[in-house]
Structure formats: structure tokens, C-alpha cells
Amino acid sequence: MRASRVVTLSLLLVWARSASAHVEPDDDVDAGPASPPVTDTGQGSLLVDSARPPPDAGAVETLLPGGETSFDAGASLGGTTVRATRAPHSASEVVVPQEVVQAAPRSGATDLLRLVPGLVASQHSGEGKAQQLFLRGFDAVHGQDVELLVAGLPVNEVSHVHALGYADLNWLIPDAVREVRVTEGSYRAFQGDFAVAGTVQYELGLEEPGLTAAASYGSFNRLRLFAGVRPTDAPETFAAVEYVQGDGFGPQRAFGRVSLLGQAVLKVGPARLRAVLGSAGSRFDSPGVVRQDALEAGAGFYDAFGLRQGGSTSRHQLLLGAELPHETGRTTLEVYGVLSDLRLENNFTGHLQHPEGDGLEQQQSDGLFGARAHHRRHFHALGSLVTLELGLGGRRDAIHQSQRGYREADGSPYRDDFSAAITQTAVNAWTEVAWQPGRWRFMLGGRLDVLHYEVKDELAFDGQGATRSAFGPHWGLKAGVERALGEAWRLFLNYGDGFRSPQARSLSDGERAPFVHVRGAELGASFVTPKVDVRGALFGSYVANDVFFDHTVGTTVYLGSTLRGGAQATVSARPVEGLVLAGSLTGATAHVVDSDSLLPYFAPLVGRLDASYARPFSWLGLSWTPSVGTGLTLIGPRPLPYDEFSYAVFLWDVRAALQVGRVELTLDVQNLLGARWRDGEFVFPSYWDPPAQPSLLPARHFTAGTPRQFSLTLEVHL
Amino acid sequence: MKTHTRVAASLLALLCLSCGGTERTRSTFPLVVSKESGALVTDSGWTVTLTSATASLTSARFFSGEVPAISRRWSPLDLLISTAWAHPGHYVPGEALGELLTPVEVDLLAGDTPWGTVSAVTGRYGSMQLTLGSAGLRLAGMATKDMQTVAFDTQGFAPAAPIEAIAFAHDMDASAGQVRLAFDLKATVSRMDFAQVGTGANPLDPASPCFNGFGRGVQDSSAYHATWEVEQ
Numbered sequence: 001m002r003a004s005r006v007v008t009l010s011l012l013l014v015w016a017r018s019a020s021a022h023v024e025p026d027d028d029v030d031a032g033p034a035s036p037p038v039t040d041t042g043q044g045s046l047l048v049d050s051a052r053p054p055p056d057a058g059a060v061e062t063l064l065p066g067g068e069t070s071f072d073a074g075a076s077l078g079g080t081t082v083r084a085t086r087a088p089h090s091a092s093e094v095v096v097p098q099e100v101v102q103a104a105p106r107s108g109a110t111d112l113l114r115l116v117p118g119l120v121a122s123q124h125s126g127e128g129k130a131q132q133l134f135l136r137g138f139d140a141v142h143g144q145d146v147e148l149l150v151a152g153l154p155v156n157e158v159s160h161v162h163a164l165g166y167a168d169l170n171w172l173i174p175d176a177v178r179e180v181r182v183t184e185g186s187y188r189a190f191q192g193d194f195a196v197a198g199t200v201q202y203e204l205g206l207e208e209p210g211l212t213a214a215a216s217y218g219s220f221n222r223l224r225l226f227a228g229v230r231p232t233d234a235p236e237t238f239a240a241v242e243y244v245q246g247d248g249f250g251p252q253r254a255f256g257r258v259s260l261l262g263q264a265v266l267k268v269g270p271a272r273l274r275a276v277l278g279s280a281g282s283r284f285d286s287p288g289v290v291r292q293d294a295l296e297a298g299a300g301f302y303d304a305f306g307l308r309q310g311g312s313t314s315r316h317q318l319l320l321g322a323e324l325p326h327e328t329g330r331t332t333l334e335v336y337g338v339l340s341d342l343r344l345e346n347n348f349t350g351h352l353q354h355p356e357g358d359g360l361e362q363q364q365s366d367g368l369f370g371a372r373a374h375h376r377r378h379f380h381a382l383g384s385l386v387t388l389e390l391g392l393g394g395r396r397d398a399i400h401q402s403q404r405g406y407r408e409a410d411g412s413p414y415r416d417d418f419s420a421a422i423t424q425t426a427v428n429a430w431t432e433v434a435w436q437p438g439r440w441r442f443m444l445g446g447r448l449d450v451l452h453y454e455v456k457d458e459l460a461f462d463g464q465g466a467t468r469s470a471f472g473p474h475w476g477l478k479a480g481v482e483r484a485l486g487e488a489w490r491l492f493l494n495y496g497d498g499f500r501s502p503q504a505r506s507l508s509d510g511e512r513a514p515f516v517h518v519r520g521a522e523l524g525a526s527f528v529t530p531k532v533d534v535r536g537a538l539f540g541s542y543v544a545n546d547v548f549f550d551h552t553v554g555t556t557v558y559l560g561s562t563l564r565g566g567a568q569a570t571v572s573a574r575p576v577e578g579l580v581l582a583g584s585l586t587g588a589t590a591h592v593v594d595s596d597s598l599l600p601y602f603a604p605l606v607g608r609l610d611a612s613y614a615r616p617f618s619w620l621g622l623s624w625t626p627s628v629g630t631g632l633t634l635i636g637p638r639p640l641p642y643d644e645f646s647y648a649v650f651l652w653d654v655r656a657a658l659q660v661g662r663v664e665l666t667l668d669v670q671n672l673l674g675a676r677w678r679d680g681e682f683v684f685p686s687y688w689d690p691p692a693q694p695s696l697l698p699a700r701h702f703t704a705g706t707p708r709q710f711s712l713t714l715e716v717h718l
Numbered sequence: 719m720k721t722h723t724r725v726a727a728s729l730l731a732l733l734c735l736s737c738g739g740t741e742r743t744r745s746t747f748p749l750v751v752s753k754e755s756g757a758l759v760t761d762s763g764w765t766v767t768l769t770s771a772t773a774s775l776t777s778a779r780f781f782s783g784e785v786p787a788i789s790r791r792w793s794p795l796d797l798l799i800s801t802a803w804a805h806p807g808h809y810v811p812g813e814a815l816g817e818l819l820t821p822v823e824v825d826l827l828a829g830d831t832p833w834g835t836v837s838a839v840t841g842r843y844g845s846m847q848l849t850l851g852s853a854g855l856r857l858a859g860m861a862t863k864d865m866q867t868v869a870f871d872t873q874g875f876a877p878a879a880p881i882e883a884i885a886f887a888h889d890m891d892a893s894a895g896q897v898r899l900a901f902d903l904k905a906t907v908s909r910m911d912f913a914q915v916g917t918g919a920n921p922l923d924p925a926s927p928c929f930n931g932f933g934r935g936v937q938d939s940s941a942y943h944a945t946w947e948v949e950q
């Protein structure tokens with residue numbers, strides 16, 4: 001019975017992908033206990049029309065021992081290929097497909113991050129610095145609590161000079177995002193360092209086969225040029241380049257960046273080989289922050305405070321992988337390397353600390369090399385299917401970082417704060433076993449991470465330098481229970497331990513690397529039919545020794561134990577042909593246990609709705625495809641220190657496009673209502689008007705959000 | 719629509735936050751300046767009678783850092799092993815918790831003088847910092863000892879740096895009250911020896927040992943008493 005359902009799933013899955021789909025041996029035919037006939041169960045993803053006849057599936061499926069079905073890695077069906085995605089093991093695992101990614105205007109990484117249910121992304125220092133992230137009650141700063149990967153390449157940078165887990169996604173080309181896989185919480189064993197609030201994986205691929213060239217021009221002199229190529233018969237293979245420049249919507253906001261990204265997938269016999277390549281560079285100015293009292297005294301909403309702020313980045317990356325299927329599963333081997341550089345100049349406090357100015361120039365260079373292996377197999381135990389996953393991984397980061405103060409008047413350096421060379425090594429091993437008796441699935445997993453640090457403080461002992469090293473393991477338990485109720489309902493109960501690695505410079509010699517350890521649990525449910533996918537979850541997490549890093553002033557606050565909780569609902573639907581809806585609403589709270597007080601800055605309420613409608617037709621011998629799309633973002637007031645709250649944010653983006661034959665014209669409007677909104681709000685002391693007496697009390701500051709922006713894009717498909 | 723959406727978002731967010739507030743809040747409280755009562759007798763035996771006492775105050779700030787204090791009782795062992803005072807201080811101001819940046823001129827003989835309202839945040843207060851304006855502290859009057867009377871006028875003296883580490887240990891919350899800053903002029907004049915006034919006492923020779931003693935008294939943080947007074 002169960003086997004026949006999996007076969008049905010396979011058939012429907014093949015049909016659903018129709019002409020543009022392709023096959024990937026995976027991973028994950030394991031679609032859960034008594035799965036309903038739906039695949040890619042993320043938001044708005046493949047909702048199968050079961051009324052349509054399935055194709056001949058004989059070419060694409062093989063029977064596993066015991067009658068379970070798997071996909072033939074090399075299978076094709078008249079040019080049709082099929083990819084099965086990792087089955088969700090919690091209610092908070094969702095996949096955002098490309099049609100939702102493209103539904104609303106996506107001008108960059110901030111918009112790509114907003115696709116993640118419940119996540120708030122704030123770009124408070126110009127179009128080039130990593131976004132500040134808020135998810136599930138966590139203020140992840142620049143990535144310390146959200147693990148980000150692009151096509152298997154890690155984005156978070158360990159022991160970063162600016163913020164722990166610094167995750168710069170600005171090089172990611174929105175057009176090249178095939179789907180976004182979101183695993184909120186830390187309930188899966190594959191989730192590694194920084195997966196405290198969750199893991200976000202961007203998978204790559206161009207939507208249109210052939211050559212695509214596009215040029216956009218819009219408000220504030222923003223120019224974007226894009227070119228991409230994708231072979232028709234290799235949907236995952238592509239190369240794309242993007243060039244963007246603009247003056248920005250106020251002083252000190254000019255920027256420019258270029259990004260090259262490519263992926264090649266090649267089948268050699270049963271093996272599937274994959275290579276990902278990318279190079280990117282950017283230069284950006286930053287306006288700093290505006291004091292609220294200065295605004296009230298007449299300063300402009302979009303003014304800049306502090307001269308010569310901004311930075312530059314570069315990133316070069318390569319991943320080589322081989323996927324080797326075997327009779328009962330597959331093994332994947334990957335090696336990867338990332339070279340990244342950042343120079344950042346910030347002054348958020350004016351002349352508060354130093355009469356010359358508090359400007360900080362931070363530099364970071366990281367050479368990362370890593371490898372991972374993933375083995376997955378199916379077998380039977382006690383008459384039921386068992387799925388076993390094993391993972392091994394390791395990475396080495398060779399980091400050089402420094403910080404020095406510069407004078408506000410002329411930008412000249414006058415003070416060295418630190419300079420350090422760091423070698424950070426991380427090795428992990430994990431396993432996950434899922435047993436599926438009847439309508440139940442029981443999952444048990446564990447993960448071991450061991451970190452090794454070697455730090456050379458280059459300024460110690462009058463420049464002679466001093467070295468120190470630290471070492472420490474972290475053990476994590478993962479567990480889950482899943483129960484299918486009928487064809488549409490599933491219930492999930494999950495537990496997981498997550499961790500965040502420490503900043504190397506904070507460690508003393510011989511110290512056992514003190515991980516920030518999070519224990520999380522979630523109770524959720526999903527309701528999935530061919531036309532709608534609804535998920536809901538109650539979640540909670542406990543951190544025993546939490547730290548809050550106020551990166552605006554560079555101080556770390558030790559909070560003790562903290563408790564977070566909340567609820568999340570996501571919905572995706574295709575109620576009528578051509579209409580795609582994807583929405584989410586997340587409520588969260590975060591408390592310091594000892595004082596029972598709210599943590600500052602987290603996002604207590606986040607809502608997002610993406611919708612698009614496209615209706616192709618033929619006229620005058622041409623194919624016409626008009627489409628409209630919209631994206632709504634709602635962020636409730638965030639608690640700030642001293643019982644203050646930020647302003648609520650409501651943004652409405654719209655997109656209208658018309659494709660005629662091979663030519664497409666798209667009008668994007670972001671912030672249609674022209675809201676004057678605060679992208680970031682902070683409370684700390686600053687001093688910008690010497691020689692007046694400085695106020696040392698914390699004051700409200702903000703960074704202005706993007707005003708209404710228009711952009712017109714001409715795209716040609718050849 | 720924008721307004722309605724924001725109101726709805728605010729209400730929903732407040733539901734999420736209904737379990738409490740952040741640990742600390744903003745606060746304000748009045749600051750009153752006065753002087754301690756009592757006879758003014760210097761260490762060298764002069765009895766001082768003031769006819770004028772004015773202070774030019776620029777700012778008052780409150781910090782979390784507590785002032786180091788020795789509270790241990792005297793022990794006979796101290797005769798054998800005395801306390802080591804290797805260097806002064808160990809005071810660290812810590813976090814700024816309150817400030818009053820409005821300059822004021824105070825007549826210390828006129829009784830309580832309201833200085834203004836301190837902008838503050840709640841929390842554990844440990845100390846206060848006082849900045850004197852250019853006119854500083856000025857005392858005038860008569861000093862008497864052994865049938866000898868000296869009329870003096872210190873002229874204004876203001877230390878170059880703020881007077882730090884004025885003890886003020888208090889758990890500040892939102893309850894009503896005020897801070898009283900009392901000048902302990904006995905401590906201020908205690909080091910003054912009116913037998914050593916240099917070229918003269920009225921005005922007091924700034925190069926004289928007597929003026930030097932006055933200057934050190936002005937800079938002595940124990941010459942200022944900050945206390946919290948609950949509103950009755």
C-alpha cells in the first residue's frame with residue numbers, strides 16, 4: 001500500500017514537472033509516511049493536478065528492496081527530468097520555488113532574504129554590507145543565528161571582524177535563484193554552525209533556457225545589466241553575470257557591484273558531477289545612522305551622519321561535487337573553496353569615544369577550504385522503511401583581520417585596535433535515522449562538531465605578537481516524530497540542539513571553545529492538498545549562555561539564559577491556473593530568563609505575502625504573457641532598549657510585465673505607498689556636534705528605508 | 719490603509735510582547751543643590767564663617783560604576799599589617815545612566831536650589847560626576863583662629879576635569895523622588911590654612927598653600943554628597 005503510494009507520488013511528480021522538470025536521484029523519495037500526492041512541498045511549489053493522466057513512469061523509477069521507489073539518476077522522459085526534494089521532517093521546512101522568487105520585485109539580497117518566512121532583513125549600511133537578520137525571536141545581527149548556503153557553498157564567515165557569522169549575500173544574482181529551501185529551527189542533523197534560528201539554502205538555476213539579456217534603469221540612477229545563458233537540455237547548468245550601479249536614495253549611498261555566477265551539472269554514467277563558480281566585487285558608500293533628536297531638530301530623514309563610511313568586498317568561490325547513486329541510495333562528495341575580502345568603514349557614535357572621531361576601519365580576509373560527504377541509503381527494519389543518512393565535513397578558515405580608528409576630519413588612521421591572524425578548523429560528523437512504520441515516522445539524529453582555533457595577536461607585546469589556541473567539541477541531539485492523518489494532514493513534533501561558534505579573538509589560550517548552545521522544540525502541522533499547502537507551528541528555544549553583540553558600538557553583552565517562543569503559519573496556493581500565492585505570518589517573543597524582561601531588537605511580528613498572476617495567450621501569431629505580481633511586507637514594532645519600540649513597517653511592492661515573443665518589458669515599483677520607514681532602529685549614545693557637551697545617554701537612531709523606487713526592465717530571450 | 723495596517727501590526731506585536739517589557743526604562747528625576755549644615759573647622763583649626771558661597775555648575779552625570787569603599791571594621795591586626803594603598807582609584811565610571819547638561823549658578827547659602835530635571839534610565843546607580851563651570855566654586859567670609867581673623871575670598875576655582883566618583887548607590891526605578899546634591903563645605907575648606915595665604919587672602923593668592931588646599935578640597939569627591947530622597 002505504502003509502496004504504491006510512493007509510486008503514485010513518483011508518477012505525479014514526473015507529470016507535474018512536465019517539460020521543464022528534470023530528474024535528480026535523491027535524496028529524497030522519502031516523502032514521509034503515507035505521503036499525499038504532492039511534491040516539493042514548499043510554498044507555492046508543485047501542486048499536482050491529480051486529474052491529469054500520469055506519464056509512463058517506467059523509465060524513471062526503480063524499486064528499492066522492499067518495494068520502495070527511488071529514482072534512476074540518469075533517467076529521462078522524452079526530455080523530461082524530475083527532481084525530488086528533501087522531504088520535510090518538520091512543519092517549518094518549506095521550499096520557495098522560482099515562481100514565487102520572481103513574483104515581486106527582487107532588487108537584491110534583501111529581497112531574497114524576505115522570502116524566508118518570519119525573517120526580517122535590514123540593510124543599514126549601504127548596498128554592499130551584509131544585512132542584519134531577525135528570525136524567530138533572534139537578532140541574528142549579520143548572520144550569527146541563521147546558517148546560509150548557496151548551492152552548497154557556505155555564506156557565513158566564522159570569527160568575522162565585524163560580526164559573528166557575517167553572511168554577505170549581495171553577490172547572489174536574484175535571477176539565478178531556482179528555489180529557496182528553508183529549515184527553521186535546528187531540528188535536522190545536516191544543520192551546522194550558526195543554525196540557531198534556522199538554515200536557508202539557495203539553489204541555483206535560470207528559469208529561461210537559451211540566452212537572456214536584460215537592462216534595467218530606474219530611480220536614483222540605478223542601472224542594472226544582466227546576461228545569462230542556460231542550455232535547454234541541462235536545466236541546472238547556467239552562467240550569469242550582473243552589473244549594478246546606482247547613486248542611492250540619499251547622500252553617501254552610491255554603490256556598484258558586479259557578480260559572475262555559474263553552475264555546470266554533468267552526467268557521467270550514473271554519476272552526476274556538479275561545479276559551481278562565482279566571482280563578485282562591490283564598492284559601496286554608507287550614510288551611517290540618523291539621530292532621532294537631530295531629525296526633530298531639522299535634519300533630513302535621508303541624511304548621512306559621519307563622513308567616508310562604506311566599504312568594499314570581493315568574493316571568489318568554487319565548488320566541485322560528485323553524486324554517486326547506488327542501489328539503495330546515493331553518496332555525495334563535495335569540495336569547495338571561498339576567498340573573501342571585506343573593508344568596512346563605520347562611525348556610528350561620532351566623537352563619543354575619541355575626540356578625533358570614533359570611525360573604525362575593519363578589514364577581513366578569509367581563505368576557506370572545505371569538504372563534505374553525504375551518504376544516504378534506504379533499508380528495511382521491522383518491516384518498515386528506514387532511511388539512514390551520514391554526513392562528514394570539515395573546513396579550514398585562514399583569516400586575517402584588523403581594526404583601527406580613523407580621524408573623522410581626514411580619514412587618516414591614528415589608532416590600532418587589533419590585528420590578528422586566525423586559523424579556524426571545524427570538523428563535523430552527523431547521522432540521521434528515520435523509521436517509518438505505517439503512518440508514523442520517527443527520526444533520531446545526532447551531530448558532533450569540533451572546533452580548533454589558532455590565534456596570533458599581532459599587536460601583543462609591542463608588536464612581537466602572541467599566540468593562543470583553543471579547542472572544543474559540541475554534541476547535538478536531533479529528534480522528531482511525524483504522524484500522517486489522512487491524505488492531507490500531518491503532525492510534527494521536533495527537538496534539536498543547535499550551536500554557534502565563538503569569535504576566535506575572544507578565546508584565551510587553552511580555553512575549551514565555549515559554544516553558544518540552543519535547545520529548540522517545535523509542534524507543528526501541515527495540510528496539503530493539490531491546491532493549497534498550509535503549515536503551522538509553535539516553536540520555542542532556550543539558550544543557556546546567550547550573548548548579544550551590539551555591533552553599532554562593538555560591545556558584547558552577556559545575557560545569561562534566554563527563552564524564545566512563538567508561532568508561525570505559512571500558506572501557499574494555486575487556486576486558479578496562473579495564480580500563485582505564498583504568505584507567512586510569524587509571531588515571536590524573546591525573554592531574558594533571570595529578569596523576565598524582553599530582549600531588545602527582535603522582530604515580534606513579521607508578515608509577508610507574495611502573489612503573481614500570469615495568463616499567456618496567442619495573438620497575431622505571437623505568444624503574449626502579461627503578468628502582475630506583488631509583495632507585501634509587514635514588520636510589527638520591535639522592542640528597543642528602555643521599553644521603547646520601533647515603528648511598524650508596511651511595504652508594498654508591485655510588478656507588472658508583458659512578454660511578447662522573445663521580448664519582455666517589466667515595471668517594478670518598490671515601496672509603492674512611498675512610506676518613510678525606518679529600516680533599522682537602534683538605541684545607543686553618540687556625539688556628533690562638538691564642542692557642545694556630549695550626551696552620554698543612549699539615544700534613538702535609525703537608518704532610513706528605501707523610498708518609492710521605479711525600475712523598468714527590458715529583457716530579451718534568445 | 720497604511721495607518722490601519724500599522725495599527726493592526728502594532729496591536730498584534732503587542733500581543734506577542736504582552737509578557738513584559740525590556741529590563742530598563744527611561745526616567746527623569748529632579749536634582750536639587752544644597753549645602754550640608756554644621757560648623758566649618760579646618761584641619762589646622764580655623765573656624766570659617768561664610769558670607770558668600772556660589773557654585774557654577776555645568777553638568778551632572780550619573781554612572782553605574784560604584785565608588786570603591788572600605789567598609790571593614792578596624793582590627794588590631796591593622797597595627798601590624800596595615801592596609802596597602804598602592805595607588806588611588808580603581809574607579810571605573812561604567813555606563814552612563816543619567817545626565818543634566820543645563821548650566822546653573824547656585825547660591826549655596828540660599829537653601830535648596832532646584833537645578834533641573836535629569837534625563838535618565840533606570841538601573842543600578844553607583845556614582846555621580848560633577849562638572850564645574852569656569853566660575854567654579856567661590857567662597858568668601860571670615861576665618862578665625864586664636865583671636866586672629868582673616869577675611870578671605872577664594873575667587874572662583876574650577877578643576878580642569880570633572881569631579882568623578884561622587885558616591886551615589888541607588889537602585890533607580892520609576893518611583894517619584896529627587897536627588898539631592900549637597901556640598902560638604904567643611905570638607906572643602908578642611909585643607910585650608912589661613913596662616914599661609916601668600917600675598918593676601920582677599921582675594922586669596924592662587925599661588926598660596928591656602929588656595930592649594932582649597933583647590934584640593936574642591937576636587938575631593940567626598941566633599942559632595944548625593945542622596946536619593948523619596949517623594950513624600
